[in-house]
Amino acid sequence: MVIWEIASGKTLRYLRGHTAAVLSVEWHPDGARLASSGADKTVRIWNAHTAETLAVLNAPGEPVGNVHWHPDGKRILAAFAGGVKIWDTTSGKETDSFSIQLGRYVAISPDATRVAYSDRTHCVRDLKSQEIIRSRGPESRRPPVWRPDGKQLASTTDNGPIVIWDAQTGEVVSSILTKADQFSSPAWSPKGRFIAAFCPNRTTKVWDTSAFPPLFSLSVPTLYDTTVAFSPDGGRLLAAIGDGTLKVVAVESGRVVLSMQYDKERASAGQCAAWSPDGRRFAVRMRSDHVMIADAETGKPMLPLLPCGGTVRSLAWSPDGTAVAVAVVSQQNSGRVILFSAATGKEAATYGWRKLRAHFP
Numbered sequence: 451m452v453i454w455e456i457a458s459g460k461t462l463r464y465l466r467g468h469t470a471a472v473l474s475v476e477w478h479p480d481g482a483r484l485a486s487s488g489a490d491k492t493v494r495i496w497n498a499h500t501a502e503t504l505a506v507l508n509a510p511g512e513p514v515g516n517v518h519w520h521p522d523g524k525r526i527l528a529a530f531a532g533g534v535k536i537w538d539t540t541s542g543k544e545t546d547s548f549s550i551q552l553g554r555y556v557a558i559s560p561d562a563t564r565v566a567y568s569d570r571t572h573c574v575r576d577l578k579s580q581e582i583i584r585s586r587g588p589e590s591r592r593p594p595v596w597r598p599d600g601k602q603l604a605s606t607t608d609n610g611p612i613v614i615w616d617a618q619t620g621e622v623v624s625s626i627l628t629k630a631d632q633f634s635s636p637a638w639s640p641k642g643r644f645i646a647a648f649c650p651n652r653t654t655k656v657w658d659t660s661a662f663p664p665l666f667s668l669s670v671p672t673l674y675d676t677t678v679a680f681s682p683d684g685g686r687l688l689a690a691i692g693d694g695t696l697k698v699v700a701v702e703s704g705r706v707v708l709s710m711q712y713d714k715e716r717a718s719a720g721q722c723a724a725w726s727p728d729g730r731r732f733a734v735r736m737r738s739d740h741v742m743i744a745d746a747e748t749g750k751p752m753l754p755l756l757p758c759g760g761t762v763r764s765l766a767w768s769p770d771g772t773a774v775a776v777a778v779v780s781q782q783n784s785g786r787v788i789l790f791s792a793a794t795g796k797e798a799a800t801y802g803w804r805k806l807r808a809h810f811p
Contacts, residue, residue, distance in 0.1 A: 452788010
């Protein structure tokens with residue numbers, strides 16, 4: 451995995467230790483630590499400043515699909531094929547676990563009291579009472595997505611509709627019906643009013659959940675996938691298209707306020723697009739093994755492309771917007787996290803297999 455400093459593109463840290471693909475990475479709420487999960491059946495906790503491995507937590511014989519910090523920063527939740535485990539990060543002891551039959555991806559509620567997952571039907575499990583609420587909607591193996599206030603979830607189905615359902619009762623609140631066979635996982639706007647999804651008919655659609663006719667539809671060239679992300683204020687939607695095109699759309703009007711065509715080799719895909727916390731920049735994957743940081747107003751790259759030395763699987767901004775963590779898989783199928791920071795543009799430290807080699811200015 452890689453972390454960059456945003457202002458200069460400086461490589462802050464390479465975090466190496468996973469022996470197979472890194473599948474998920476998440477910042478600790480204080481920005482000083484990272485958690486990552488991998489196909490090597492482990493969860494690793496890192497010191498983001500030194501690249502030191504603070505803890506290695508072992509899952510029971512399965513790749514760990516995703517990992518989440520509890521808001522209190524003391525516990526960590528990991529999902530794998532067959533179940534979910536929660537650890538106390540201070541002691542390293544398991545504090546809770548439960549089994550699920552399908553999938554290895556779960557979504558923790560904004561208040562970290564519940565977990566949503568797909569187990570033929572969509573389910574919500576209360577982590578304290580262990581009560582399970584099952585959606586009354588159609589079956590699907592895809593994980594649901596929480597509305598930012600935690601009151602509702604949106605989920606795609608195997609036969610087309612996006613279903614919005616109540617997290618307390620499981621009752622379907624509404625369905626968004628289209629002619630598309632399937633959707634990508636939907637994305638909520640930060641205030642929970644809008645939903646965006648990429649459709650197999652090569653369009654990206656945005657709906658107002660209070661009305662439901664599409665606000666606008668953004669066409670995408672054939673054969674290219676699209677990753678979408680709302681800006682922190684919910685007013686803009688970033689669409690990163692696999693042919694190297696980036697578009698920013700004003701959500702209320704549907705007007706394209708920015709459209710940039712980079713060379714077609716610079717493909718972006720796989721949930722690798724994210725806004726900075728202040729909404730002034732965004733980061734996207736380019737050429738599969740690079741990351742570009744661009745100005746959100748002009749679309750112009752703020753730095754040279756940041757090389758990652760392997761396929762970029764996911765990326766995330768630090769809470770203060772000063773660094774980006776990137777999960778990378780090499781040709782040898784080993785995984786690492788690279789941290790890039792904002793000071794000089796030069797590499798500050800490399801965490802190797804046997805020792806930490808630092809170059810501090």
